[in-house]
Amino acid sequence: MDPATERALVERCRAGDDDAFRELVDLYKNLVFALIARTVQDRGRAEDLAQDVFLRVHKGLPYFRGEARLSTWIYRIVANVCVQLPTRPRAVSLDDDRTRVQPAATDRQFGDLELRDRLEKAIARLPANYRLLVAAHYLDGVQYEELADALQLPLGTLKTQLYRAKQQLRRLLETDLK
Amino acid sequence: MFCDEALDAVERIAAGDLIADGRIAEHLNTCPGCAAALESARRVERLLRQRAVPHVSPQFTTSTLGKVRRARWRSDQWLDAGFNLGIVAIVVAMASAVWMLFNRSGLAAVSNDAVGLFGSGLSTFASRVAPSLPLYGAAAAILATALGIWWWAEREA
Numbered sequence: 001m002d003p004a005t006e007r008a009l010v011e012r013c014r015a016g017d018d019d020a021f022r023e024l025v026d027l028y029k030n031l032v033f034a035l036i037a038r039t040v041q042d043r044g045r046a047e048d049l050a051q052d053v054f055l056r057v058h059k060g061l062p063y064f065r066g067e068a069r070l071s072t073w074i075y076r077i078v079a080n081v082c083v084q085l086p087t088r089p090r091a092v093s094l095d096d097d098r099t100r101v102q103p104a105a106t107d108r109q110f111g112d113l114e115l116r117d118r119l120e121k122a123i124a125r126l127p128a129n130y131r132l133l134v135a136a137h138y139l140d141g142v143q144y145e146e147l148a149d150a151l152q153l154p155l156g157t158l159k160t161q162l163y164r165a166k167q168q169l170r171r172l173l174e175t176d177l178k
Numbered sequence: 179m180f181c182d183e184a185l186d187a188v189e190r191i192a193a194g195d196l197i198a199d200g201r202i203a204e205h206l207n208t209c210p211g212c213a214a215a216l217e218s219a220r221r222v223e224r225l226l227r228q229r230a231v232p233h234v235s236p237q238f239t240t241s242t243l244g245k246v247r248r249a250r251w252r253s254d255q256w257l258d259a260g261f262n263l264g265i266v267a268i269v270v271a272m273a274s275a276v277w278m279l280f281n282r283s284g285l286a287a288v289s290n291d292a293v294g295l296f297g298s299g300l301s302t303f304a305s306r307v308a309p310s311l312p313l314y315g316a317a318a319a320i321l322a323t324a325l326g327i328w329w330w331a332e333r334e335a
Binding site for chain 1: 192193218226229231233235245246249
């Protein structure tokens with residue numbers, strides 16, 4: 001979205017236009033939800049947190065000065081929500097598409113699913129800021145620069161933290177597999 | 179010592195951000211531990227890239243807007259309560275000010291006399307009207323009956 005359209009949308013939202021806010025939610029809901037769902041790994045909780053993000057956006061819009069991009073500001077809110085989450089191993093929901101095994105699944109498919117399940121559990125054991133980085137980096141539409149801006153980190157530091165997160169993830173998986 | 183250096187680089191190599199130079203490549207070819215770490219890092223990278231993108235439910239926007247409306251209503255309620263409390267405080271302050279003004283200026287005594295006069299007038303009026311009350315009651319009952327009959331006749335027509 002170009003800056004002028006974004007400014008116009010923010011102004012309409014500030015003026016109390018409900019349709020404009022609906023437009024804003026529709027524009028960012030997939031990204032916000034995907035980021036949170038990958039960080040908390042619980043669909044219901046992720047939806048609640050994503051709604052909280054938009055609630056904060058609605059409350060904060062009158063104070064949004066427009067110095068940063070709207071998306072950067074929203075990522076910052078998502079980051080604040082995600083970083084406040086506790087780190088603990090979580091059960092992966094049985095309703096989740098990622099863990100649903102089809103009746104005719106081959107051994108290889110089953111092996112992949114098992115590995116993915118291990119990965120999700122390992123990710124759940126990462127510190128919240130690492131979880132968010134891993135979630136955001138592999139999502140289309142999230143730029144490194146915007147993420148660094150949202151987390152108020154230099155680009156180099158962000159990349160270093162991402163390598164450390166992956167290193168920790170590799171070690172957790174290796175320990176798990178031994 | 180070189181293993182530490184190589185292990186630090188495996189994530190960058192696996193992500194494609196770093197090309198293994200001669201020394202690192204040579205070490206990775208000869209050190210089974212570091213080669214296994216690189217293989218493991220590549221597997222993690224592949225799994226992370228293949229990670230499913232969660233999709234939001236179709237009713238997300240509607241329920242979010244509902245939540246926003248409820249939050250706005252709650253904050254409006256607080257605003258209304260604050261406004262009402264403010265009005266009550268102003269009325270109490272004004273009543274206190276009037277009361278103080280009456281006390282200081284001696285008007286309170288005059289107003290007491292006025293209240294007394296009004297009370298005695300009211301009791302005189304009540305004592306004069308009391309003997310005729312059954313008459314007024316009967317007249318009111320006749321009037322009500324007449325109006326009832328008229329209303330009933332009109333409804334039937």
